[in-house]
Amino acid sequence: MSEELEKVCETLDKLTLDALTLMEEQIQLKLSLENAMVAGESNLAKTRYILGQNSVSVLQLPSEDAEMTANVKVVDKSEKYLDCKAVEIQKCGGEDVPNPLKWFGVLVPQNLHNAQKMFTQAINYVVDSVNVQRKLEETCVKLKQLKEYKKELLG
Template identity: 35%
Template sequence: MDLFKNIVEVKGLLDKIYLQTLELIEEDVSIKINIEKLTNEGTLNLAKTRYNQGSNTVSITQLPTDDDREFFALKTVERTSDINSNCTQFALECHAVDKDSNHIDPINWFGVLIPQSLKIAREKYEKAIELSIESANVRQKIAKNCELIRKLKRIKRQFEKIEE
């Protein structure tokens, strides 16, 4: 309450945060629509590959079994804390293909001559993953704004009690 001189400042800041939150919600919805579009396109390209190559060439039989060597993902999610905004942020950490560290490229499970539609499907899914990370970061900002709105509403109520 010491930060604000009067209730008008609090209301002005609340309005700005509400507007920013609505913009973030709009951005999140847009990102989720793009994620859905990309995953649908990826699925369609995967279906094209199965149709062109035959259902047995792109199937569960190419996936590793329990007997195979353990491997690690080429892309992992890294969580960081932003000290300035006191908010958790997510980032996609990419690892290079390296057999020594067991980072392998799963597309090679499907043979040496990889169909273009399978490569396109992979690109679509990778982009969807990147957008998922972006969406998670936007959701973190929305949550932070909601927390700030609750605090400002409390301050606003205190000003209203003083004015009575």
């Protein structure tokens, strides 16, 4: 009985360390997401300053009647959940999807390209964050179950 209790305690220790590591990774991803969003917004502001406030505004967006297609979509991969890959990004539409930067003209400033890259990176951080969050939740469930089992062994 004590041998089984030792195994449970070792597993609890390992899972606790895993949970702390996942929490640290989640914090780093959220900080990276925040930095990417701030950089993207800053680049948009610089572009608006360079081109003028009316050149980068809602007026350049397609009308409500226009057909819009996403470049990427986030897909839940439940069958891969055991591989710890819960969510992933898939490309949509192939080469047919127009580049949204062309809404603002042919020669757009580099800042607008940088903003697009930063917002694309932000999507990747969000997906990674969701995956880490799911791993963390799974680890917490395992911890709770093992703690209950340990109580049964002791009680």
